Amino acid sequence: RLINLAELTPYILCSICKGYLIDATTITECLHTFCKSCIVRHFYYSNRCPKCNIVVHQTQPLYNIRLDRQLQDIVYKLVINLEEREKKQMHDFYKERGLEVPKPAMPQTAPSSKGRAKKVLESVFRIPPELDMSLLLEFIGANEGTGHFKPLEKKFVRVSGEATIGHVEKFLRRKMGLDPACQVDIVCGDHLLERYQTLREIRRAIGDAAMQDGLLVLHYGLVVSPLKIT
Numbered sequence: 313r314l315i316n317l318a319e320l321t322p323y324i325l326c327s328i329c330k331g332y333l334i335d336a337t338t339i340t341e342c343l344h345t346f347c348k349s350c351i352v353r354h355f356y357y358s359n360r361c362p363k364c365n366i367v368v369h370q371t372q373p374l375y376n377i378r379l380d381r382q383l384q385d386i387v388y389k390l391v392i393n394l395e396e397r398e399k400k401q402m403h404d405f406y407k408e409r410g411l412e413v414p415k416p417a418m419p420q421t422a423p424s425s426k427g428r429a430k431k432v433l434e435s436v437f438r439i440p441p442e443l444d445m446s447l448l449l450e451f452i453g454a455n456e457g458t459g460h461f462k463p464l465e466k467k468f469v470r471v472s473g474e475a476t477i478g479h480v481e482k483f484l485r486r487k488m489g490l491d492p493a494c495q496v497d498i499v500c501g502d503h504l505l506e507r508y509q510t511l512r513e514i515r516r517a518i519g520d521a522a523m524q525d526g527l528l529v530l531h532y533g534l535v536v537s538p539l540k541i542t
């Protein structure tokens with residue numbers, strides 16, 4: 313008999329984005345499934361399942377999620393054109409921003425019936441637990457006289473919350489090849505940050521205003537060091 317798609321829909325929808333599951337990812341503790349990008353973003357600010365509220369993992373909920381290839385195959389079979397639409401959207405998203413298009417999370421050649429008994433759920437992430445903070449580094453600009461520098465290649469960085477603004481500055485100096493005469497000012501919200509401040513303190517002190525999609529947002533600008541002017 314033919315099954316109406318509407319009957320199945322509740323099982324193939326993501327309760328976070330209300331759309332069809334994309335890169336279906338299942339929490340191993342409660343077996344609830346979401347899109348990979350939806351659940352990963354959710355875990356930036358929560359360690360609980362969005363559906364049943366159990367604690368997925370005290371500190372690293374990403375450890376306890378797995379890609380569910382079989383379920384994703386079912387979704388793609390049931391919803392005509394979804395896979396193509398999704399691929400095209402992702403392709404366009406990266407192309408518009410001049411970025412390299414990443415390889416799909418699911419390999420093109422899914423194992424056929426022979427692979428049925430194989431382990432279905434695959435590990436999604438392995439992030440060392442000490443790297444508990446995600447940074448978004450936004451460039452404000454550079455004053456005249458700061459010399460040559462390379463633009464930062466990646467503005468997303470995963471670091472320990474114990475790291476200080478001094479560490480972030482060192483990182484920027486190295487990656488951008490900054491002139492020693494150049495001073496790096498790092499700002500969060502409208503606070504100019506001090507070198508001794510840790511990222512964890514900053515997040516605590518500034519709160520939600522410091523965050524965007526679970527990332528701590530730091531702006532940095534280059535000025536000529538006042539020590540060099542005199």
Ligand SMILES: [Zn+2]
Pocket residue numbers: 326327328329330331333334346347350
């Ligand atoms: Zn979703």
Ligand SMILES: [Zn+2]
Pocket residue numbers: 339342343344361362363364365366
């Ligand atoms: Zn759950």
